[in-house]
Amino acid sequence: xxxxxxxxxxxxxxxxxxxxxxxxxxxxxxxxxxxxxxxxxxxxxxxxxxxxxxxxxxxxxxxxxxxxxxxxxxxxxxxxxxxxxxxxxxxxxxxxxxxxxxxxxxxxxxxxxxxxxxxxxxxxxxxxxxxxxxxxxxxxxxxxxxxxxxxxxxxxxxxxxxxxxxxxxxxxxxxxxxxxxxxxxxxxxxxxxxxxxxxxxxxxxxxxxxxxxxxxxxxxxxxxxxxxxxxxxxxx
Numbered sequence: 001x002x003x004x005x006x007x008x009x010x011x012x013x014x015x016x017x018x019x020x021x022x023x024x025x026x027x028x029x030x031x032x033x034x035x036x037x038x039x040x041x042x043x044x045x046x047x048x049x050x051x052x053x054x055x056x057x058x059x060x061x062x063x064x065x066x067x068x069x070x071x072x073x074x075x076x077x078x079x080x081x082x083x084x085x086x087x088x089x090x091x092x093x094x095x096x097x098x099x100x101x102x103x104x105x106x107x108x109x110x111x112x113x114x115x116x117x118x119x120x121x122x123x124x125x126x127x128x129x130x131x132x133x134x135x136x137x138x139x140x141x142x143x144x145x146x147x148x149x150x151x152x153x154x155x156x157x158x159x160x161x162x163x164x165x166x167x168x169x170x171x172x173x174x175x176x177x178x179x180x181x182x183x184x185x186x187x188x189x190x191x192x193x194x195x196x197x198x199x200x201x202x203x204x205x206x207x208x209x210x211x212x213x214x215x216x217x218x219x220x221x222x223x224x225x226x227x228x229x230x231x232x233x234x235x236x
Contacts, residue, residue: 006189010189016078019049027042029108039109050184051183056197057198061173065170089128090141093114133170157218169206172204173200173201174204197234
């Protein structure tokens with residue numbers, strides 16, 4: 001079975017790379033006014049081809065303009081793009097914009113790059129987030145852990161999301177994603193058919209939230225992750 005899981009991983013990697021390189025990148029450049037729709041539909045195709053299904057709990061708050069999500073791997077982004085019909089601006093580290101194919105996709109999708117090694121990175125993130133909600137009318141999506149986690153415990157949240165949320169008085173909706181690593185595990189290079197579960201938690205209006213709202217969001221997300229493992233046997 002492990003051999004089959006390895007084969008499925010390389011099939012999944014092939015599907016993702018092919019759809020991105022031959023589908024998403026050319027189409028969003030040819031039809032930039034439809035880039036959101038193109039990405040949603042092709043990400044749904046990816047999940048279908050690799051044998052993944054989505055289960056959604058709760059609803060996206062249409063007034064939320066900052067979405068915080070836990071992060072395990074690329075399937076998290078594919079799932080959120082497949083399940084939603086809005087064109088978010090994803091925040092990704094600068095290095096990803098330089099990766100072949102995927103860098104072109106991020107640039108073509110007008111996503112936000114952040115340079116973790118540069119002291120001015122937080123200032124740029126603030127300016128880009130401000131532009132997103134005030135000019136582009138696009139909500140911002142970010143992984144507050146800052147990197148991919150390898151187990152059930154959330155990594156410490158980075159200060160950037162809290163900073164921009166408080167400075168801009170944003171409405172923040174946490175989203176918990178579980179099951180994505182089962183579908184495609186980039187750490188041990190295995191993959192399986194299965195369900196990716198997306199759980200929308202209550203929105204926090206930062207403009208009138210208590211000072212510890214950010215810590216409480218992390219606790220609420222961790223509690224949800226633990227409940228999914230305990231009650232349904234679904235790992236994040």
